Amino acid sequence: MIFQIILLIMLAYVVGFIYFGLYRNITARIQGRYGPTVYQSFYDSIKLFSKNNTVSYGWMFYLGPVIMATGAVLTLVLVPVFSDSDFLRSVTSQGNLFVLLYLMVLGPLGNALAVGTGGNPFGVMGVVRGLTRLIGLELPFYIAVVGLIIAANSSDIVHIIDLQKTAGLNIINHPLLFIGAMISMVGFFGASPFDIPGAPQEVYSGPRTEFSGKFLALLMSQGSLFAFAKLVLIVDLFLGGADSLVMLVLKTFTIFVAIIFIGIVYGRYKVEQAVDFLMKLPTLIAVLGLARIVWFG
Amino acid sequence: MAIDVKGVLSPLSAIGTLFEHPRTLTYPEVKKDIPIGYRGFHINNLETCVGCASCEEICMNDAIDMIHPDKEYNVKNTSGCIPRIDYGRCCWCSLCTDVCPPGSLKLDNICTHADCDPDNFLYMPKNHKNIGEEAS
Amino acid sequence: MDLASKLEKLSLQLVQKQDYLYSVTVGFERLESLLLSFLNEFGYITLDSINCRDDLEDGFFTITYCLQTKDRDHVVMVQTKIQRENASLPTMHTIWPQAEIMEREMHEMFGVDFPGHPTLIDFALEYWDNMPPLRRDFDTLEYVNSMNPFREQRGDALDAKEEMKKKREAKKAAKLKAQQEAEAKAALEAKNNPSDEVKNEE
């Protein structure tokens, strides 16, 4: 069990970082350049782990990245990676979607506490922006998830995956929910136009402004773990899960590339504009999808 | 709620460049050929340099020193000195090359120099006649 | 030109300097009223720049106000002279908002005072305690040498003129020496075989 979890975390770490490398590469190609090697993110994180850290604002400051990493690891463990195998079945069956939704908010909250002790105005501003944006992001995503729960009559992810094998993929059955969830997923990934908390032209690096060295590396690692978990979650919910590593990579990568493309061609909203947009369009789409499920099954 | 359809869709055309060849010059491997007229580092044809110090006089940055060379290259050199340029001062305006009476001082198209010691930026112009040649 | 006749009434002379450039010189006491009439009566609504020239030898600053109409097709320079010592000018920031920053700069760079100006604070310099730097009697090289050392490796630089003189003298000396040597040699040769000389003479 423990071994499996460690294996899973390592897999997510590697895949997450390679995805991040691919993200940088694809972005670079669209921008007309070669970009770094795919492994660049590993180099970055290893270098950051070897850096000194002389910034200190008390233990709460250090706890922030740890809480974020905890949220990411727990999310990862609770999301069923492979649909058919018994791999991690016993853990994932204990958690259902509600736990996941809670865990996805844990990280930002922990970060907020840490950055608050840091006292850097840009960090605080970034956190406030992040939490404000979270309100907008969660709404369409939660509505979509609730729709799926009603449709599957269960909040167990494994059950939702299994159901898709007989009833067809959710992306085809409930396209409106998918669109709503995808738009908010773009935001969860911190891609444009929702990359507001860490906008360098406005608030330096936002919540990360004061973090350096090992803690920045931890934040980067948890980011890649979390990204992988979120991709797997979307694949599980809408694309019927994956039964092999190849399928997993293929499906997650498709979603990932779609997010990259959206992120690269649009600029950045202001925070009220983002919330305004998220409250209107994706929420509306998701509500329509929900209504369709409620009234037409 | 009016949706700007063109504004949403037309930026997506940028994705088409994904499969275009990158425009990057991978510099240390592939070097861009810098045109001959580029104002790079100095070269000085010591066989014709007359040591007149015109370059020293016109340089507004006080970047040029006249010093003795290791051996005598030109018997007609009036002062026995040749210019040495401080690259902590030079601005590559090429006024010195414009006034050089025998036209011995020129600017090469080689122009990159990075060093870890800031004391290493006193530059003896390479001794060759034409731009682009290897130093003799 | 229309402006010229208007200015003539005020017994001022408009001089055309370039194609699109005119200038008028006015005494300091009439400056403020003239600028106001330029703005209100002649329609020169834009203040393009204020600038100060230090005429150290004559002991005054020459202040130039560059004005433009809303057609922006020519510039009129209104020039006046003020004493260098305790220089003071009326502030224009209530009329032209942009004058505030120009005057702030002039205060810092020339030490001109503007009574009634709200923000005569640092513009570009920080903790500056020397003479205003753009005055002509401020020697920037001297200031630099007192503050900053330069690199020391260039001590072996030679004065080319000296070297030229030296070389010329050396050459002369060498020539003289060569001549003397040649003479001595010739004399020696002549001593050694006088028969040749005799032959030559023949």
Place this chain on the structure above:
Amino acid sequence: MESGFYGSSTDGSLKCKFEESGLANTHDIMEKAVRWFRSRSIFVVAYGTGCGAIEMPPTFTSRYDAERMGVVGVATPRQADLIILSGYLAYKTLRRVIRTYEQMQKPRYIMTLGSCPINGGMYWDSYNTIKKLDDYLPIDVSVTGCMPRPEAVIDGFVLLQERIRNGEKAGWEKYDENFEFYKENQKRVLGGHIDPSYETDWYNLKSGGKA
């Protein structure tokens, strides 16, 4: 450890170097590996102190693309390894630069662009710029030029990477050792006002006149 992963890096130089040098000591290997990673990943905070700021965009964007060497721009000094001082430094800027530099986490490096930080450059007789930056801050790499072309900047990066990889003495170590010397010089030229003081109440000056 993940030796295959090291070997699969683009240039594979680390593995070759291990075999060449035949190091038995694990500690040395670890240190070498860390140095290699440091050289492959340089986070830059580009402080546009002068004209050189104009050559930063071409260096970091698609024409010269410094990112392919692992050189990435970041926003805050806390995360940065390298600060690029691109040109002459006014006294006012030097105060901020010292503060920025001291906010960076070790190991940290400085790279200067242009001839001005070396010996005054074309502003050698200006009353508001400093002439010898290495009196006030330890410089790791100087790149000459006015302005240095992006090629020259990349040459500087290559030199810096080599120095990191070879474990040569870096500027921050010199700064720690000769801290008194640097501080004394800074105090001499900045007159004791080293940290930017935010004491001047700009607004009350303004509102005192207007409101």
Place this chain on the structure above:
Amino acid sequence: MKNNLKNTIKIFHGPQHPGITGNMSVELDLLGETIKRAQTHVGYLHRGFEKLVERRTVVQAFTIVCRICVPEPDPNEENFARAVENLAGLEISEKAKYIRTMVLEMQRLATMFLWMGGQAGSIGLGLIPQWSVCDRDYMLDLFEELTGGRVYHMYAFPGGVRRDLPEGFLDKLSDLLDYYEKRIIVYNNTFFDNVIFKKRAIGVGVVNRDEVLKNGYVGQTMRACGIQKDVRKDMPYLMYDKLDFDIPIQQDGDVYARAIVRRDEMLQSIRILRQIIKQMPKEGDILQKIPKHRKFKLPADDTYVQTESARGAMSYYMAGDGSEKIRRMQVRGPSLVHAYTLLEKLLVDSELADVAMTMNSLGICPPEIER
């Protein structure tokens, strides 16, 4: 006014900040993310050019002026050269005039591409700077060939220009213009029509039209308010009275209007360059015979010249005193008023997210404010 600032926090936006155009800082009082007061600080780049020029002869001073504004050095050279020509009474040949006009327009295009990168970068659209800075680089390659310098050209000398056109240069320029025309369509699709850019830019940083002329705002700030004024048309210099071009205007006066004006000006620059390529004389002197270094003396007179730079009218005041040195040279660029009088006003009650965008859109260039 004081009560308003009771709960504000004070931050320094700059000098080291990705969202600032160069090395300057804006001191902001924030209530939440709303700016209650803004104060510009400059001086991080002050070099005392006006003092340095006084110490140098005319020939020596010519090389230093292009450093005054880093993103676009050529209007400075042009201003300096023209001021010296005015004072010394030099007349330059037609070919030199054409070449100088060409260099100015090339520089305008290059600066616009750099601006576009900054403007798009300020809203987090990282794609556009990557493209446009590279496109600008192609123009710099041509500059390398023509002038020998990449950024600082030191080309327009009092009395003409320093070098003749290299062989085949005009063809290369023509090819590049074709490429630029295609690129501007791409930028139109990806940037100017981008829904996010519109959403962010429309209605932000609106300049009051009544203040424009009186407060001395110039360039695109003026033209985006519907005032059709341009130094190239109103006080034509060099060959501009013989060239056919329009002055694009917009009415809204916000960031988006200024962006559109700039885009249209790029197209106009391309149009001007095409005409220059056609009309460029084959023969002619490029440099007037001028006295040597120490003998180039300016009379005791003064002059004031204006050039339309890519960000607005840039003016030089120059006075000689009968010696070989310049008595006084004053630079008045467009940024001074924009960065102080205008920016401090525009930022109040806007948001932190708008600072970078507004600054970029006003074309503020710190080295030119403080010289």
